[in-house]
Amino acid sequence: MGLKTRKSFNITPETRFHANSNSIGVTSSLKPLRYSVHSRSHGGETAGIRSSSNCSVKTLEFHQSKEIADVKMNRERYSELEKAKLAVNKLNRIHSIHHITEDHINWPEVRDSISPYNKPKGEIGPLETKALAQLNKYKPKLLTRLLGRYGKELQALKENVYRSRDIDIIEYQSWVRDIRFASKVISGDVDTYFRVIKEFTPFDDMLEYGSAFVVSAVNAKVMEIEFDVFSEKTFTQSGKLLSSEMPEDTFINLQQEYVCNSVFRIAREMFALLPLKVVYIHVVDSVVNMAADVEEKKIILSARIDKDSLNELEFDRIHCFDSLSNFTCHIDFNHASGFHEVDKLFVSEPEVKSAK
Numbered sequence: 001m002g003l004k005t006r007k008s009f010n011i012t013p014e015t016r017f018h019a020n021s022n023s024i025g026v027t028s029s030l031k032p033l034r035y036s037v038h039s040r041s042h043g044g045e046t047a048g049i050r051s052s053s054n055c056s057v058k059t060l061e062f063h064q065s066k067e068i069a070d071v072k073m074n075r076e077r078y079s080e081l082e083k084a085k086l087a088v089n090k091l092n093r094i095h096s097i098h099h100i101t102e103d104h105i106n107w108p109e110v111r112d113s114i115s116p117y118n119k120p121k122g123e124i125g126p127l128e129t130k131a132l133a134q135l136n137k138y139k140p141k142l143l144t145r146l147l148g149r150y151g152k153e154l155q156a157l158k159e160n161v162y163r164s165r166d167i168d169i170i171e172y173q174s175w176v177r178d179i180r181f182a183s184k185v186i187s188g189d190v191d192t193y194f195r196v197i198k199e200f201t202p203f204d205d206m207l208e209y210g211s212a213f214v215v216s217a218v219n220a221k222v223m224e225i226e227f228d229v230f231s232e233k234t235f236t237q238s239g240k241l242l243s244s245e246m247p248e249d250t251f252i253n254l255q256q257e258y259v260c261n262s263v264f265r266i267a268r269e270m271f272a273l274l275p276l277k278v279v280y281i282h283v284v285d286s287v288v289n290m291a292a293d294v295e296e297k298k299i300i301l302s303a304r305i306d307k308d309s310l311n312e313l314e315f316d317r318i319h320c321f322d323s324l325s326n327f328t329c330h331i332d333f334n335h336a337s338g339f340h341e342v343d344k345l346f347v348s349e350p351e352v353k354s355a356k
Helices: 064-076 080-094 108-111 126-136 142-146 151-185 192-198 231-235 248-273 307-311 319-325 350-354
Strands: 006-012 015-020 034-037 045-050 057-062 214-219 223-229 278-290 292-306 328-331
Touching: 045 223, 080 248, 108 151, 126 151, 142 248, 151 192, 192 214, 192 231, 223 248, 248 278, 248 292, 248 319, 292 307
Parallel strands: 223 278
Antiparallel strands: 006 015, 034 045, 034 214, 045 057, 214 223, 278 292, 292 328
16 A cells, blocks of 8 residues: 655646655654755755764765656756746746645545555455456467467466565555554654655655755744745846846745745645644745854744644635734735744743643
8 A cells, every 4th residue: 555645836837747655664763853954965855863962963965856856857948939938937836836735644544544454364465366267267378279379378477476476575565654654743752743744755746946954843833944945046147047137026926925825835734744733834045144244044934833723724825924824924015025023932931841
C-alpha cells in the first residue's frame, strides 16, 4: 500500500511536473531537531540536527531528484523566448501558490488500515496468488509445442510468480512501515514529524524561487517555520528570473503577494501533513543597511496561524494580505515603500508547556 500523494506544478507553460512521495528518509533520535531546506547547495536540501550544546552540529545533505536536475540542465539550452516564457509562468504561479497543498493525511486511518495479506501466518500475497493461478492453468497450444516455445512460455510464467511474490513482500513491508509511522505521528513523536517533512517535501516548488525554510518543533502541536524569501534574487535580474529589472511599484506589489500567499501555503502544508494546532511563520528578507553598507537579515512578517481559523477561509476567494487580519500578525507594509522590519512573535508560555 504505502503512503501516496501527488502534487503538480508548472515547469514551463507546456509542461507540468508531478511529484510523488519517495521512500522514508533517515531517522534520528537526537533532540531537539531542526530541518532546513534551501536552494543554495547545488539545489539540494539540508537536514540539520541542532545539538543542545555549542560543541557540535550534525548535518545531512539531500540532493534534488534527477528529474528536476534534468529540467534545470535543459533550461540552459532554452532560447531567449523560451526563457522569457518560463519567467512569466514562474511569476504567474505566485498568484495561486497558496492553492497548492498536499492532500490531508488521516493518520488514524493509516494506522488502522487492513493488511494486504496475512504474511506472518504464511498466507500468499494477492499478486503471487494470481500469478500461480495463471501458471497452474497454463496449457500450451499445439503450435507452441511444434515451434519449441513451450519451455520459454513456462519459464516466463514461473518468473512472473517470483516477481509477483517480491512485489507482495514489498507491499506488505510498506504497510508495516506505514502502521508504525502513523502510530508515532499520532503519539506526537517530533522526530517522526521531521521524517514526514522529508518524505513529502512540501516546499519543493517554492525552492525554485530561491526561498529557504527552517522548520523547528516547539512540541507535538506547535511548530515554527522561518521562511527566507530572498526577494531581490527571486524577482529581479540578479536572480536570472527577468530579462530586465521591473519597476519598483511592480516589485513591491509582487513581493507582497508572494510573501502573504506563501505564508498561507506553508500553514496549509503543515496542517495537511501533521496533527498540529498552531504554526508560527516568520518571514525573513535581506535589507541593505545604508549606513554600514552591508546586507542584513530582517523579519518582515511574523504570524501565528491556528488551524481552526485557517480552515474557515475560502482560499479560492480570499486576498491573502487582507486575510492575515484574521490572525495575530506583525506586519508593516505600504505600497510606496514595501515591507519594513517588525518584531518577532514568540510562542506563548502555555503553548510551550502544553502538547495536548
